[in-house]
Amino acid sequence: MPESDLALLVAAARKAGAIATGYFGQSPQVTDKPGGAGPVTEADLAVDLMLADFLRDKRPDYGWLSEESQDGPARLSTTRQFVIDPIDGTRAFIAGAKDWSHSLAIVENGAVVAAAVYLPLHDLMFTATRGAGARLNEAPITVSRAALDAATVLASKPNFLPALWKGATLPPFKQAFRSSLAYRLCLVAQGRFDAMLTLRPSWEWDIAAGALIVAEARGIVTDPQGMPLVFNNAHPQVPGVIAAGDDLHADIAARLEPAAPTH
Structure with missing residues (x-):
């Protein structure tokens, strides 16, 4: 077989x-x-x-x-x-x-x-x-269920610019960073961190595997506008990623400034 x-x-x-x-x-x-x-x-x-x-x-x-x-x-x-x-x-x-x-x-x-x-x-x-x-x-993993004010979010510094957030005010979460986008997603899936985001166009190869791992760990993974990620595009990019447990994902998405430029 x-x-x-x-x-x-x-x-x-x-x-x-x-x-x-x-x-x-x-x-x-x-x-x-x-x-x-x-x-x-x-x-x-x-x-x-x-x-x-x-x-x-x-x-x-x-x-x-x-x-x-x-x-x-x-x-x-x-x-x-x-x-x-x-x-x-x-x-x-x-x-x-x-x-x-x-x-x-x-x-x-x-x-x-x-x-x-x-x-x-x-x-x-x-x-x-x-x-x-x-x-x-081989051990099952699941995302955390942290609330926004207790969350630690993995992202690079440009994603924390106040202009990207409604009212030019960052939500009350902690900030952290890891070099690999795939690893950031997996750390969210594992529950070691509560969310990750990248607000710039992202190459499919950076995020495809991690996106499924978060989703199967009972998390939500979308683009910054809340739309599902679609892969195998002619130009292999998606317009950014938010990954977190369901309530935290909704809270982060609601606080983003939709008209703000990505970085």
Whole structure:
């Protein structure tokens, strides 16, 4: 019997971790992507090459979208697609920090159906399959139910600019940050943090896997206008993300200034 999509993603994520940790702390070669798209290391490229070979060999009919692979229209005509970030948190990886991850998802009809996010230096494997719950190292996880005034929200500093919030006033939550968007989502799914948000357009490979993991951990994940996230877009971005338990999600969304520019 062929292995499940989730088992395939988990196996691929562990292979990715073995490759990336071999480069970690060894001053890997770094280049800058065109157009100010950020750095890429030889580790990112080595992981991407392995994942493309390994996953596409197992599922040759699936489309392919990866941060480090050239995109094209072929995936748009496939039923299912791999959506991959070989290393999410490349800047953290370069800096020698440990909070980077491998983010792997499978999308069907615009929705994520299987996901794995792996942090090899912490040996944390977050997983989810649509309709079957979310897990961390095989143990079930759920989002917190914190109220707004007791919540800690993961986001980068530009998301906390007063102009983005109604009345130019930040809600009474605490602020925190982690480099990897995928890890931020998983930390919300685990209940270690109460919400995450990013108010700028977000690449699908950064958030696809984590979005399913939060949703299967009984959280709510939408764009900043409260609309469901749709994946495998021709231009593979969504207009930002809010992820939290249901009441907290509603409170955060209600306090955002809808006319404010994103950052």
